Amino acid sequence: MGHHVSGPDRPSAARLPRRLLPYRVTRWIAASLLHGWVLFAYVLLLAPLIVLAGASFDGAENYAFVNFPPENPTFEWYFEIPRRYYESIGVSIALAGTTAVLSVVFGVPAAFGLVRAVLPGRPLLSAIFRSPLQIPSVVIGISFLHLYYAMGIAMGVNPAGSFAGLAIGHFFHSMPYVTGTTVAVLQRFNTALEEAAISLGASRWRTLRRITLPVIMPGVYTGALYSFMVSFGDIPISIFLTTPQFTTFPVEIFLDMDQGLEPPMLAASTLVIVFSLGVMLLVQKVVGLEQILRSAGARK
Amino acid sequence: MSHLQTKTLRTFAAAALIAIVIPPAAAGELDGQTLRVGTWGGSWQGIQRKRIATKLEAMGAKVEFVKGNPSANLAKLIAARGGQAPFDVFEIIDATLPSVLKGNFLRPLDLSLIPNSKYINKDRVREKVIATWNTQEGICYLPGKFKELGIAAPKTYADLANPKLEGRVMIPDYVSGGGLAMLSGFALSQGGRLDNIKPGLNLVKRIKGVQFWKKGAQALTGMKSGDIYASVIHGGWCVRAAKAGLNVATRYARIDNNTVGVVKQGWIGIVKGTKVAKAANIWINNFISTDFQVAFAKAKGAMPENREAAPQLTDDALLNRLMILDPDKMDRMLRVDFSKVDTSAWREQWNRAVAK
Numbered sequence: 001m002g003h004h005v006s007g008p009d010r011p012s013a014a015r016l017p018r019r020l021l022p023y024r025v026t027r028w029i030a031a032s033l034l035h036g037w038v039l040f041a042y043v044l045l046l047a048p049l050i051v052l053a054g055a056s057f058d059g060a061e062n063y064a065f066v067n068f069p070p071e072n073p074t075f076e077w078y079f080e081i082p083r084r085y086y087e088s089i090g091v092s093i094a095l096a097g098t099t100a101v102l103s104v105v106f107g108v109p110a111a112f113g114l115v116r117a118v119l120p121g122r123p124l125l126s127a128i129f130r131s132p133l134q135i136p137s138v139v140i141g142i143s144f145l146h147l148y149y150a151m152g153i154a155m156g157v158n159p160a161g162s163f164a165g166l167a168i169g170h171f172f173h174s175m176p177y178v179t180g181t182t183v184a185v186l187q188r189f190n191t192a193l194e195e196a197a198i199s200l201g202a203s204r205w206r207t208l209r210r211i212t213l214p215v216i217m218p219g220v221y222t223g224a225l226y227s228f229m230v231s232f233g234d235i236p237i238s239i240f241l242t243t244p245q246f247t248t249f250p251v252e253i254f255l256d257m258d259q260g261l262e263p264p265m266l267a268a269s270t271l272v273i274v275f276s277l278g279v280m281l282l283v284q285k286v287v288g289l290e291q292i293l294r295s296a297g298a299r300k
Numbered sequence: 301m302s303h304l305q306t307k308t309l310r311t312f313a314a315a316a317l318i319a320i321v322i323p324p325a326a327a328g329e330l331d332g333q334t335l336r337v338g339t340w341g342g343s344w345q346g347i348q349r350k351r352i353a354t355k356l357e358a359m360g361a362k363v364e365f366v367k368g369n370p371s372a373n374l375a376k377l378i379a380a381r382g383g384q385a386p387f388d389v390f391e392i393i394d395a396t397l398p399s400v401l402k403g404n405f406l407r408p409l410d411l412s413l414i415p416n417s418k419y420i421n422k423d424r425v426r427e428k429v430i431a432t433w434n435t436q437e438g439i440c441y442l443p444g445k446f447k448e449l450g451i452a453a454p455k456t457y458a459d460l461a462n463p464k465l466e467g468r469v470m471i472p473d474y475v476s477g478g479g480l481a482m483l484s485g486f487a488l489s490q491g492g493r494l495d496n497i498k499p500g501l502n503l504v505k506r507i508k509g510v511q512f513w514k515k516g517a518q519a520l521t522g523m524k525s526g527d528i529y530a531s532v533i534h535g536g537w538c539v540r541a542a543k544a545g546l547n548v549a550t551r552y553a554r555i556d557n558n559t560v561g562v563v564k565q566g567w568i569g570i571v572k573g574t575k576v577a578k579a580a581n582i583w584i585n586n587f588i589s590t591d592f593q594v595a596f597a598k599a600k601g602a603m604p605e606n607r608e609a610a611p612q613l614t615d616d617a618l619l620n621r622l623m624i625l626d627p628d629k630m631d632r633m634l635r636v637d638f639s640k641v642d643t644s645a646w647r648e649q650w651n652r653a654v655a656k
Contacts, residue, residue: 064540065521145379152383244364255367259342261517
């Protein structure tokens, strides 16, 4: 005779609600809804890029607006991309790279100071380091322009219109990203690891190099990546600090847009999108993004 | 003497003869000078590069373009005060002109180097600036859609408040290139004044579901997609839409009994302290030359200030259909004297009214 276990924790079979549909079906419906929702989100995010890329193949003779889907598709506009667009893409990449490096070089030590140093008024200092994020970018741009001209008058050195001048302006705006993410990982860092290394005879410098930095590297990489992206896409600061010799790609496109959305512009933008995707895929393939970003980033 | 030696001798003789007969290239009168021009980007700059910069480069100058709208360029000038300005000559629009003149940023023009100034109306040749072009701000609309709705073509801005056009009208945002001209036209056509734009703001609120454009291409894209049936925009954009195959028409709104349409005026001036004043004056002379003004008008829909140029546009069917080419009618369009306008107050009122 089998035992039938029933009690206060297990309702009897007679009181269980009847399923309208089999469990497998409801699970399939739930999964489909979730996948559909995710797909919708992807489409929403990617639709502008698809429209832009599609319009860059439009073969109209006269263009006055974005035409999607393209009529008489052609690659013609990719061969009509003006040289100044390529030059400005080069400037943007170099500038963003420089900004990311500067942000790391200054932002990481700043983060250490904010987390580890015994400083009076640390909350105020922390707020000061974060403040560039609160200042509208256009105000930063105008302020640096005024500063540079004042430097020109006072010291005879005017960085306005130079690569260095642009880089400093971008660095001011981007460094908080590196400081912020590095502070976050440093605050979670288990200092026992450093103590263990020191107690085993490692110098402070070796401990920093072989223990601390590898562990906090995900935060540093993340901050550097944000810094790069913010710098690459910046317009409000660059628009005041660029010159014919150094113009960034977003500023070129933004100022040309006043006269209409011409297909070579769309073609150049599509190339930038493809290039960015390509770089991300390459990093994924060669290094592995998860490898960089996961918390066990310590060197093996 | 061998055949080769003879041939060589002849070649050298010919070269020597050419060197003697044809004098060495005369040193250009603008040799070593770099002229920096502050103007918009894209095709606006492109046509200047193609048609004016090449001429100055043939004279030995180098031309660089400092891209930016007049407001951004004015900000750069203000920042540079006391130091070297970022450009030598720059384009200004009517709304920015009072600030530029008040700031004393410009040097007097040398009209002896600008002989084409005789073709410009005397009231638009001033000590430090000269009028270069104007855009005709009107209503670009889809006649097919208006016919479907059973409504007549718009004659005034108030016609855009027709309930049948709900959600189908686009007007310039205040901060866009056409914003101030639009607000002037709206206000004055509704009985307001330059110091009382409330009637114009009320009209904006009456246009149900009105959308705003910041770039002209936005308005055209909306019309192309069929979302927008009428857009307050300058006629040049409408010409571009027509060239791209859109069935459009323009109307220039009646402001009062004597005034139809609104004009946005472009000017040009030379920055004080420039080291290339001669090149700058020559640039301006080329800008207002008949040839350039005709080409510019056909390419950009920016109407010429050169009186010789306007009659040459009548052979262009699209310009004829969509723009006002009659000089008398052009003179009767509204031109706002922005020295009498408090644009900050306008902006504040706009933000309050439109944000509601």
